[in-house]
Structure formats: structure tokens, C-alpha cells
Amino acid sequence: xxxxxxxxxxxAAVFGIVYIVTWARxxxxxxxxxxxxxxxxxxxxxxxxxxxxxxxxxFFIGIAIGIVLADLLTNATQLDEVGAYFSMxxxxxxxxxxxxxxxxxxxxxxxx
Numbered sequence: 001x002x003x004x005x006x007x008x009x010x011x012a013a014v015f016g017i018v019y020i021v022t023w024a025r026x027x028x029x030x031x032x033x034x035x036x037x038x039x040x041x042x043x044x045x046x047x048x049x050x051x052x053x054x055x056x057x058x059f060f061i062g063i064a065i066g067i068v069l070a071d072l073l074t075n076a077t078q079l080d081e082v083g084a085y086f087s088m089x090x091x092x093x094x095x096x097x098x099x100x101x102x103x104x105x106x107x108x109x110x111x112x
Contacts, residue, residue, distance in 0.1 A: 029042055051100075051104055054100060054103075055097065055100040055104075058096040058097070058099060058100045059093055059096045059097055059100070061096060062092040062093045062094075062095055062096025062097070063089050063092065063093045063096075065092045066085075066088035066089040066090070066091060066092035066093060067085065067088070067089060069088050069092070070084040070085040070087075070088035070089065071085075073088065
């Protein structure tokens, strides 16, 4: 019986969070419309720019590199698997995001 309660509780929590976030966004939009805000502000067009695609691509590449290096570390040394994987994924994922930020700044300066 306990084995089934954990997945049910997890999915109920995820559903609850999604519901509350959606409800809060709706309330915020409705109050802004009542105050005279332009409904075009809420459109999702243009939110996913090429930079976001680039950033996410670098992030996933960094995670993949972290997984590969963690595997190499655990096979070559006596490091704990969980610690090696966790630290390498976070390290290389974070490095990828920093590289994306620096490249964006460099490109923006060259455009000016």
C-alpha cells in the first residue's frame, strides 16, 4: 500500500503546483486587463528566441559532458557515484550557462 502512495502523492503535488501557477497567471492577467493593459502583452510569440535555443543547447551539451566525465571519474577512481554525477552535472551545466552568457555579451557588443 505504501508503494502506491508515493507516486500518487508526487503526481498530486505536481498537478497542484501546475494548477496554482496557472490560476495565479490567469488572475494576474485579468487584473491587468481590468486596469487597461494591452492584451498583446500576454502573447507568447517571440519568447523563444534564437539565444534561448542556443543557451539550452549549450546547457544540455554541458550536462552530457558532465555525465561522461562523472562516469570516467567513477571508473578511474574510488569516488562515490552519486557525488561524482551530481557535482559534474552541476559543474558543467553551470559552465555552459556562463559560456552562453559571455558569448551573448560578446555578440551584443559587436552589434553595437
